[in-house]
Amino acid sequence: MQVRFVALALGILFLLLGLAGFVPVLMLIPGGATPDAPLNMPNLTFSDGYGYLFGLFPTNYLHNAVRIAVGVLGIASYTSFGGAILYTRGFAIAYILIALMGLLPITNTTFGVMPLYGNNVWFNLLAAGIAAYFGFFKPVDPIETGTPSVG
Template identity: 45%
Template sequence: MTTQRFALIFGIIFLVVGAAGFIPGMTVEHTHPDVRVTSGLGLELGLFPVNVLHNIVHLLFGVWGLVAARSATGAVAYAKAVAIIYALLMVMGFIPALNLHTTFGLIPLYGNDIWLHALLAAIAAYFGFVRRADATVSTAGTTRTTTTR
């Protein structure tokens, strides 16, 4: 899979997940004393704590992924940023004492979000840092895309 395809797929997934957070029935009611933004607070798919701000963040990452997928350079930058940001969010989910597991009360980052953010960061790190950029090679009037490792 190319890095551009990765950005496209992640963008679509983030858009779907962000939109699903606004659909009644996709989120199970949930409360948490440290979350101050309670609008839309619940467990998406009964597993992942979200609120309206969390859903908006997912939508923004989705749009960013779709835009980034338009170029190899943009896709690599997106993958690197997603890897770093989601690794940071995973670590924040482990720190309730500093109220970081709720992003200072704004966005829930605890529970199943921790392992999901770790998984997203690992996949994005592969496409952003491990996998080399996709190159377009032109030979005798034909164009093919190759990937170097």
């Protein structure tokens, strides 16, 4: 699989996840909670739209907006090999750090702005691992870069 298609796939995935976070029927609140006061809600300074996307991933409106932005960048980076490499490498580094932040109690809400804990940790690590493999480790086919082969 080419790095451009990985950037496109990650972009589409994150765009769809970000958009899904704004669809009320896809957002669940913990059992026994009310929309005004969800149970086990962390101390977020930006709590608008807090809930669990598909019942799995804690999110809020700001988190959804960040996912949409990351998705649009991935789709835009598909247009060139260099852009796709830059996107996958930047994505890998950023999302490994974000996953690590999700493990630490002091940073697992991005300092009170958006939730990074719970199932977000493994999802972010998985996405970062895929991006890291294609951005840093997978050998590049000369056809992808547009450079002619010698010989």
